Amino acid sequence: MTAPDASTSDNPSPELDDALRRAAQTPTLVIACDYDGTLAPFVDDPTRAVPAPGAIAALERLAGLPRTTVALLSGRNRAALAQVSGAGAPVVLVGSHGSEWEGGFDTPLDDDEVARLARVTADLEEVASRTPGAHVELKPTAAVLHVRPVSDPAQRETAMAEAMAGPAALDGVFVTEGKNVVEIAVREASKGAAIERLVKQTGAEVAVFIGDDVTDERGFARLRDQDIGVKVGDGQTLAGHRVADIPAVVGLLEQLARLRA
Ligand SMILES: [Mg+2]
Structure with missing residues (x-):
């Protein structure tokens, strides 16, 4: 148009x-x-x-x-x-x-959004705990996995893949994937x-x-x-x-x- x-x-x-x-x-x-x-x-x-x-x-x-x-x-x-x-x-x-x-x-987030954000955050923190150097940043409506500081490229890739296959694939989330970072929001x-x-x-x-x-x-x-x-x-x-x-x-x-x- x-x-x-x-x-x-x-x-x-x-x-x-x-x-x-x-x-x-x-x-x-x-x-x-x-x-x-x-x-x-x-x-x-x-x-x-x-x-x-x-x-x-x-x-x-x-x-x-x-x-x-x-x-x-x-x-x-x-x-x-x-x-x-x-x-x-x-x-x-x-x-x-x-x-x-x-x-x-x-x-403010409603009860469903709060629960979803807690789930996303816990899942990402689990990924980060297996990946030395990775960390999770909390935002008011999203959790963000950062893997840039991870020195081993294979570990970096694995962590990103786990995030994408796990919390990023949940219903009702909005995913923004960047280089070495994935943000998973519960509100668009x-x-x-x-x-x-x-x-x-x-x-x-x-x-x-x-x-x-x-x-x-x-x-x-x-x-x-x-x-x-x-x-x-x-x-x-x-x-x-x-x-x-x-x-x-x-x-x-x-x-x-x-x-x-
Ligand atoms: Mg402009």
Whole structure:
């Protein structure tokens, strides 16, 4: 699926314009925005990726409107996202691709998830106990087996294989396998799951999601028919709309704030 031609910062496409008008009139609205490459230009030093002029002001203006929830949804950890963006309440900051939440959106694990995480952790610790140098890192919703410090490559491989065949194969877990590391989560962390959670907790009839990168496709993929996906820049996308660049995103947010005010 290909989004229509990119609109410029002054001039959204007629389709996008219609979509924004529809979003502005919906009783309860969620606006979720990626950060890097969507609101802030890429720079060599990621700690200096400041927002484009007007970006945070537009988000805060929207977030201050009734029944309007605005979230920044980033792969950065939440603390780094807060620092670099300068954004804070009423804008909701969601870090680490949707695994770090705050405020009223931070819901604790339920009994099943707690039990599953205990099982995963125990299984991984058993693997680690047989593998000198391996260790298990605990996160709020996941356990992570690290085998990088294991000196024997065969032992490293065996430990990874045991983790994949054991706890990673359980029902209801979400597995991210990297080089010498496997993370097993009991709650899905993705931009798609994060948008669904925002929609569920607010009851929003319409969600707007804006992003520029491959990871944002997991967000666009989960949007409902009535939701509005906006891809920033070139590249294949599942989003229904496209804008050319970051200034166009700021223009879009300002327009949406004007229409909804
Ligand atoms: Mg991005």
